[in-house]
Amino acid sequence: MPASPFVPVIPAGGAGTRLWPLSRRSRPKFLLDLTGDGRSLLQSTVERLLPLADHPPIVVTGVDHEESVREQLAEVGSAHVVPEPSPRNSMPAIALAAALVEREHPEAVIGSFAADHLIGDHEAFLRAVGIARRAAEGGDLVTLGIAPTHPATGFGYIEQGAPDGADGASAELPSGAHRVVRFVEKPDRERAEEFLASGRFLWNAGMFVVRASVLLDELAVQIPSLAAGVREIAAAHGTAQHQEVLERIWPRLTSIAIDHALAEPLAADGKVVVVPADLGWDDVGDFAALARQLREHRKAAESSEGEETVPDAGDVRVLGSVRVDAVSSRATVYGATDRLIALVGLDGISIVDTEDALLVLADEQAQDLSVLVARLERHGLGHLR
Amino acid sequence: MPASPFVPVIPAGGAGTRLWPLSRRSRPKFLLDLTGDGRSLLQSTVERLLPLADHPPIVVTGVDHEESVREQLAEVGSAHVVPEPSPRNSMPAIALAAALVEREHPEAVIGSFAADHLIGDHEAFLRAVGIARRAAEGGDLVTLGIAPTHPATGFGYIEQGAPDGADGASAELPSGAHRVVRFVEKPDRERAEEFLASGRFLWNAGMFVVRASVLLDELAVQIPSLAAGVREIAAAHGTAQHQEVLERIWPRLTSIAIDHALAEPLAADGKVVVVPADLGWDDVGDFAALARQLREHRKAAESSEGEETVPDAGDVRVLGSVRVDAVSSRATVYGATDRLIALVGLDGISIVDTEDALLVLADEQAQDLSVLVARLERHGLGHLR
Numbered sequence: 186m187p188a189s190p191f192v193p194v195i196p197a198g199g200a201g202t203r204l205w206p207l208s209r210r211s212r213p214k215f216l217l218d219l220t221g222d223g224r225s226l227l228q229s230t231v232e233r234l235l236p237l238a239d240h241p242p243i244v245v246t247g248v249d250h251e252e253s254v255r256e257q258l259a260e261v262g263s264a265h266v267v268p269e270p271s272p273r274n275s276m277p278a279i280a281l282a283a284a285l286v287e288r289e290h291p292e293a294v295i296g297s298f299a300a301d302h303l304i305g306d307h308e309a310f311l312r313a314v315g316i317a318r319r320a321a322e323g324g325d326l327v328t329l330g331i332a333p334t335h336p337a338t339g340f341g342y343i344e345q346g347a348p349d350g351a352d353g354a355s356a357e358l359p360s361g362a363h364r365v366v367r368f369v370e371k372p373d374r375e376r377a378e379e380f381l382a383s384g385r386f387l388w389n390a391g392m393f394v395v396r397a398s399v400l401l402d403e404l405a406v407q408i409p410s411l412a413a414g415v416r417e418i419a420a421a422h423g424t425a426q427h428q429e430v431l432e433r434i435w436p437r438l439t440s441i442a443i444d445h446a447l448a449e450p451l452a453a454d455g456k457v458v459v460v461p462a463d464l465g466w467d468d469v470g471d472f473a474a475l476a477r478q479l480r481e482h483r484k485a486a487e488s489s490e491g492e493e494t495v496p497d498a499g500d501v502r503v504l505g506s507v508r509v510d511a512v513s514s515r516a517t518v519y520g521a522t523d524r525l526i527a528l529v530g531l532d533g534i535s536i537v538d539t540e541d542a543l544l545v546l547a548d549e550q551a552q553d554l555s556v557l558v559a560r561l562e563r564h565g566l567g568h569l570r
Numbered sequence: 571m572p573a574s575p576f577v578p579v580i581p582a583g584g585a586g587t588r589l590w591p592l593s594r595r596s597r598p599k600f601l602l603d604l605t606g607d608g609r610s611l612l613q614s615t616v617e618r619l620l621p622l623a624d625h626p627p628i629v630v631t632g633v634d635h636e637e638s639v640r641e642q643l644a645e646v647g648s649a650h651v652v653p654e655p656s657p658r659n660s661m662p663a664i665a666l667a668a669a670l671v672e673r674e675h676p677e678a679v680i681g682s683f684a685a686d687h688l689i690g691d692h693e694a695f696l697r698a699v700g701i702a703r704r705a706a707e708g709g710d711l712v713t714l715g716i717a718p719t720h721p722a723t724g725f726g727y728i729e730q731g732a733p734d735g736a737d738g739a740s741a742e743l744p745s746g747a748h749r750v751v752r753f754v755e756k757p758d759r760e761r762a763e764e765f766l767a768s769g770r771f772l773w774n775a776g777m778f779v780v781r782a783s784v785l786l787d788e789l790a791v792q793i794p795s796l797a798a799g800v801r802e803i804a805a806a807h808g809t810a811q812h813q814e815v816l817e818r819i820w821p822r823l824t825s826i827a828i829d830h831a832l833a834e835p836l837a838a839d840g841k842v843v844v845v846p847a848d849l850g851w852d853d854v855g856d857f858a859a860l861a862r863q864l865r866e867h868r869k870a871a872e873s874s875e876g877e878e879t880v881p882d883a884g885d886v887r888v889l890g891s892v893r894v895d896a897v898s899s900r901a902t903v904y905g906a907t908d909r910l911i912a913l914v915g916l917d918g919i920s921i922v923d924t925e926d927a928l929l930v931l932a933d934e935q936a937q938d939l940s941v942l943v944a945r946l947e948r949h950g951l952g953h954l955r
Contacts, residue, residue: 510945511942512935512938512939512941512942513935523926524926524927525928525951527928527931527942528929528931529930529936530931530936531930534916534919534930536930539909541910542911542912543910543911545911545921546912546913546916547916547917550915551915553897554912554914556897557895557896557914560895
């Protein structure tokens with residue numbers, strides 16, 4: 186059993202332009218119920234972590250979403266919301282949470298998990314976090330690595346060392362943890378295939394478990410002003426000066442991802458550990474991923490059966506209350522309008538029906554959606570983002 | 571020059587379920603502007619025929635559409651609207667028009683042309699009708715036959731005899747006219763390919779030119795009650811009894827297509843003539859045909875050009891005022907809503923965006939739309955037809 190108290194940290198940010206117009210600036214991905222189970226991704230993330238939490242989870246989010254986040258959290262349990270005055274990428278958000286935890290619980294281990302990913306296997310997740318917590322108590326930065334199922338080019342990779350002290354450095358690690366050799370940024374297809382074939386590489390899902398004090402002390406070595414800044418904000422927490430201190434310091438913090446600020450340099454120093462895990466994890470990064478999720482987990486839309494002259498509806502999944510009828514179609518439909526949506530002969534198409542925008546997208550080109558969203562502004566349609 | 575006066579007849583009916591939800595029961599295909607030139611198919615049909623008409627064209631339409639038809643006709647010129655109390659297929663409609671013409675102009679030749687087809691080559695059309703009128707003055711039933719461009723299975727075919735009297739029966743025909751051997755109903759693919767290869771077969775586009783009195787006299791032989799019925803209705807036209815006579819007789823008239831009632835039996839008797847013609851004709855029978863038309867005739871939607879990082883919009887045609895943005899898509903969009911329609915990676919897709927129904931259809935399965943429309947009723951959505 187881990188000895189130190191555990192505090193979950195949930196950075197809730199990100200534009201999610203690859204799920205537009207389902208996700209909008211005003212309603213980002215983590216606030217959406219993308220599984221149809223009645224809970225947003227944020228709510229599911231908090232619920233998954235609550236059984237592990239020795240103190241309330243900390244959710245760091247933009248001031249624009251603070252109110253929506255508080256409303257959603259009120260439905261699932263106790264959590265502490267920390268608003269960011271402006272987006273500064275993941276390192277300042279996680280470091281601020283670490284500084285708040287360090288002040289109250291100096292021995293605590295934090296675990297940082299994105300607010301907008303899906304985890305299918307809760308048991309495996311709890312087991313992996315348990316191993317990661319024990320490894321983190323030894324002073325390492327610990328990450329969960331996802332066993333890759335295909336040569337994905339959309340994720341960064343983690344190269345793990347040999348297990349069980351064979352590389353001379355892992356002897357002290359708990360079973361199931363491996364020293365990390367290096368982090369690798371999103372590879373091209375060829376390298377991704379090499380990674381998959383080697384069996385040594387894992388997907389980087391951005392899940393980090395570490396003592397709050399270790400994170401801040403290591404950050405103080407890498408980017409001293411950032412560590413000092415968040416510690417100063419945390420010190421002012423609960424005082425009359427807090428808002429003034431936050432607004433003065435926050436905009437000057439280095440905007441950087443935790444991977445670049447800490448994980449990569451610490452891996453080079455042999456201070457990072459990975460716990461390989463098969464969690465049924467999905468970052469639901471675009472409509473192709475979401476369609477795959479819904480195809481696995483949700484039943485097909487009602488279709489007219491039992492009549493010889495009616496071709497099969499095919500395989501149509503619906504998220505939302507919209508009414509759909511289909512002939513020979515494999516498609517995913519998102520909508521809550523009161524229109525009928527009729528589909529004929531579609532193969533691998535996603536449709537998002539909203540009041541002010543309609544998207545029709547071929548799943549295999551789901552990545553290209555960001556191109557279209559990026560130019561909304563230029564076409565005078567920025568209000569639709 | 572033809573010697574007899576010419577009166578165009580335009581049956582304006584048909585459900586057009588293969589263009590739903592663009593066409594509806596309350597707004598059938600012939601009332602729609604499907605080319606974006608500001609005129610409905612009915613208006614274009616009337617305009618095309620007006621230069622030939624010695625007396626105002628007669629438009630026969632259902633009572634439900636009488637008002638819309640009158641409004642549209644007021645914009646393009648003088649025409650006579652004859653309402654049908656109920657749909658009885660094409661023969662009663664054309665025969666009633668013939669009876670009205672016969673009463674006023676006993677020597678007149680009528681030409682019957684569907685209200686919802688497109689003709690691309692007006693010159694060729696005028697030439698072909700001129701030949702057909704001269705042939706019709708000889709007492710034959712004359713049809714225009716479309717030179718087939720592919721082995722279509724959605725049309726009936728006309729087999730023409732040898733030209734120039736070689737078959738012993740065509741010596742008296744004007745140049746460009748051929749005796750018809752037989753009419754053939756929609757063939758399967760294999761027969762359609764044989765027809766195309768033979769060079770003897772033409773598409774039956776339902777265009778008939780004939781003396782009004784010949785049509786009625788021949789009909790009196792084939793279906794005596796039908797000929798007598800329409801002549802009785804025509805005799806009452808303009809009298810106080812007209813409505814009573816119409817409502818008494820019309821429901822008892824045989825519901826039958828002109829092809830079965832007259833063209834097929836008269837062809838067997840050697841009394842039908844065809845004028846082969848290359849008219850740029852299209853019956854715009856489904857969304858695949860409409861997409862083809864719009865691809866040939868309309869410019870692509872505006873797309874963002876000149877920026878290296880933006881993939882091509884592709885080839886997107888838009889009918890209506892809806893705003894469309896696309897990435898790498900070949901698609902056709904119909905809509906007048908004020909939503910943005912965004913397309914990514916589509917290939918051969920038609921999208922119809924209306925207030926109460928959205929259709930997304932693969933053009934290559936356009937024929938299957940009728941299956942879906944047919945079951946609207948069963949799903950309690952009959953009001954959407």
